[in-house]
Amino acid sequence: MTRHTRILMSVIYSAFVVYLFVPLALMVMMGFKDSKFIGFPIRGWTTEWYAGVFQDSEVLGVFAYSMTIAVSSTLLSLVIGVWVATFLGPNKFRGKLIVFALTCLPAVIPGIISAISLRIFARFLSIEPGMFAIILGHTVHNVPFVALVVMARLATLPKSHIEAAQDLGADKMVAFFRITLPYLLPALIGAGIFCMLLSFDDFVRAFFLGGYQPTLPVLIFAMLRTGMSPEINAISTVVLILTAVLGLWAERSMRRMNKGA
Amino acid sequence: MTDQRDVIVHLDKITKRFGSTVAVDKLDMEIMAGEFVTFLGPSGCGKSTTLRMLGGFETPNEGRITLGGADVTRLPPNRRDVNMVFQDYALFPHMTVGKNVAFGLELKGKTRSEIDRRTEELLEFLQLGGFRDRTPDQLSGGQRQRVALARALAPDPKLLLLDEPLGALDAKLRAQVQVELKDIQKRTGKTFFFVTHDQDEALTMSDRIVVMNAGRVEQDGTPEELYFRPQSRFVAEFIGETNLLEGTVRGSDGDAIVIDWNGIEVRGSAHGAKPATGDAVMAALRLENVNCYSTRPQAGNAIEGRIVNKLFKGSRTALDIRVGERDDAVIKAYLDAREADSLPPEQLWIDWDADRLSVLRD
Structure with a gap:
């Protein structure tokens, strides 16, 4: 790389970083603005919007609702994903590729299409729109990610470890719970956090499958329609910090896993 | 067993x-x-x-x-x-x-x-x-x-x-x-x-x-x-290093089997088996079981030969000793380095205990 292209590259990269972070910085800033309207000029600062968020029982209730959905769908996705991975990983059978493709499909289908079809399907099964329907919708979407991450980890588990466990008296179940599952743990942590973030962040599925009770993204959307208020910025900032911390921690644990922890 | x-x-x-x-x-x-x-x-x-x-x-x-x-x-x-x-x-x-x-x-x-x-x-x-x-x-x-x-x-x-x-x-x-x-x-x-x-x-x-x-x-x-x-x-070649001698059975001499190898009479042992006279056989001889002499020994059936190749390997020296007219009439032997150097390379004698030349089953 010549000196000129190196300078050019760093300029482009800096521009990208600015483009990425300036909106976020603005959003965070507006949350501290002592005025009901979003925008410049800023004449005074306050933390009352944040205080408001933490005292607003509606916002707190919606946050808890979203968390419940995220945790439930994540746990469900982990169980199903591990099951799919342990079935697809080591077994060889005709049509394995097709089963694998079908497993991955929900991850790439556009959210809106998946959401509408799930809504129709839920009605067909007489499942009321609401928490349960959203959890199912998120699980369908998350299973492929879990399965893929777990399969990658499973492929590095030496066959001899399972054989050694069996040799020492373990049947298939004991070998799975005492050897395979602990070996998968870093992958499960990483995949689990990724699922939580996907679920917590989801708007389309929650909108179509939800009942009267909104999830956090749906609530923010509803608040936007009644007018921008710095309270939205405050909520968003809290969510931003939470998800960034979780996401970075997940990324770190995945990286450690790949190093073969 | x-x-x-x-x-x-x-x-x-x-x-x-x-x-x-x-x-x-x-x-x-x-x-x-x-x-x-x-x-x-x-x-x-x-x-x-x-x-x-x-x-x-x-x-x-x-x-x-x-x-x-x-x-x-x-x-x-x-x-x-x-x-x-x-x-x-x-x-x-x-x-x-x-x-x-x-x-x-x-x-x-x-x-x-x-x-x-x-x-x-x-x-x-x-x-x-x-x-x-x-x-x-x-x-x-x-x-x-x-x-x-x-x-x-x-x-x-x-x-x-x-x-x-x-x-x-x-x-x-x-x-x-x-x-x-x-x-x-x-x-x-x-x-x-x-x-x-x-x-x-x-x-x-x-x-x-x-x-x-x-x-x-x-x-x-x-x-x-x-x-x-x-x-x-297979066993002879898989374990250790060995001389493989292909020849024809001439008869027996007490417990020993006499084999014609490239026109040279050699004595070996079939360890209980009795190959018939005229049978084509193969026999194995470990390199360290070959004895070398600078003068013809009084007793036994020593064979005359000359050194065609010498390889120093540290704890021992490997000798290729040509004993007949044909190029492949070569016996390999392992000796102590000093002993190998003391041998006259143009004319020496070799022999072995008959039960060290093992006549193979196949």
């Missing part, structure tokens, strides 16, 4: 096929209690498949395996009194050394105090006393190998399988571990079934070596028998 000890394992004409390949072909043998038996052979000879059938990881297509008198042919690994030391040790990475060793004991339903006592005892026995709370990644290769051994010995199996467990160690450590392993086998009195492709390992440790080739047993005997009295060309 004139051994008075009990038969612990009986492989009753077992055959294992993978698709159209026959990995093990009607293998029939008994293993005695307390024996250190080594299956030796090149990769793909069927030795590992035999080991895996004993462990329960493969089921023979034909034949029966009995362990301590009971038929275990179709029993899964977790229900046999057999434990294994894996080639890569297969230590559980998320468990401490102590937990690894205790794993088999827990699954046998032992009480906590029994498990602790036995684990402690084995770690002490294998000089791993201070390593109980370490994880496998904090250990050296040799230590890991000992943990794998402790873990396999813990449930007190009737038979211990060892699948090339020294392959991952460096040469110096390997030599030391060979001695240790033999010592551990003697002290525990356990039956060891060892699989390797390394002849040094086999010769150093075994009470008995079974050489396998293409799914069949080539020869079954003590290390000395295999080394000095190979029965087939």
Whole structure:
């Protein structure tokens, strides 16, 4: 790389970083603005919007609702994903590729299409729109990610470890719970956090499958329609910090896993 | 097998096929209690498949395996009194050394105090006393190998399988571990079934070596028998270095068989077999069994020759001695370097004890 292209590259990269972070910085800033309207000029600062968020029982209730959905769908996705991975990983059978493709499909289908079809399907099964329907919708979407991450980890588990466990008296179940599952743990942590973030962040599925009770993204959307208020910025900032911390921690644990922890 | 000890394992004409390949072909043998038996052979000879059938990881297509008198042919690994030391040790990475060793004991339903006592005892026995709370990644290769051994010995199996467990160690450590392993086998009195492709390992440790080739047993005997009295060309060439002499039987001279080799009369032994006069035979002679003289010895049937090649190898010197007119009438010999230098290269004499030239079965 010549000196000129190196300078050019760093300029482009800096521009990208600015483009990425300036909106976020603005959003965070507006949350501290002592005025009901979003925008410049800023004449005074306050933390009352944040205080408001933490005292607003509606916002707190919606946050808890979203968390419940995220945790439930994540746990469900982990169980199903591990099951799919342990079935697809080591077994060889005709049509394995097709089963694998079908497993991955929900991850790439556009959210809106998946959401509408799930809504129709839920009605067909007489499942009321609401928490349960959203959890199912998120699980369908998350299973492929879990399965893929777990399969990658499973492929590095030496066959001899399972054989050694069996040799020492373990049947298939004991070998799975005492050897395979602990070996998968870093992958499960990483995949689990990724699922939580996907679920917590989801708007389309929650909108179509939800009942009267909104999830956090749906609530923010509803608040936007009644007018921008710095309270939205405050909520968003809290969510931003939470998800960034979780996401970075997940990324770190995945990286450690790949190093073969 | 004139051994008075009990038969612990009986492989009753077992055959294992993978698709159209026959990995093990009607293998029939008994293993005695307390024996250190080594299956030796090149990769793909069927030795590992035999080991895996004993462990329960493969089921023979034909034949029966009995362990301590009971038929275990179709029993899964977790229900046999057999434990294994894996080639890569297969230590559980998320468990401490102590937990690894205790794993088999827990699954046998032992009480906590029994498990602790036995684990402690084995770690002490294998000089791993201070390593109980370490994880496998904090250990050296040799230590890991000992943990794998402790873990396999813990449930007190009737038979211990060892699948090339020294392959991952460096040469110096390997030599030391060979001695240790033999010592551990003697002290525990356990039956060891060892699989390797390394002849040094086999010769150093075994009470008995079974050489396998293409799914069949080539020869079954003590290390000395295999080394000095190979029965087939495969065994002669696989173990150590050897002179192979092709000739025709002329007759016999007492116990010795007289063979015409390139027009030279040589004496060998068929170890009980009686090849007929006129038979084409092949005979094997170890390089270190060749005696060299600078003057013609008074007694015996020494052959005259000359040195055509000399190679210094440190602890010994390899000589190529041409003894006839034909180019391939060459005998190789190992000598001490000083002795090799003292020989007149243009004219010397060689001979050997007749029972060191082994007439091969095929």
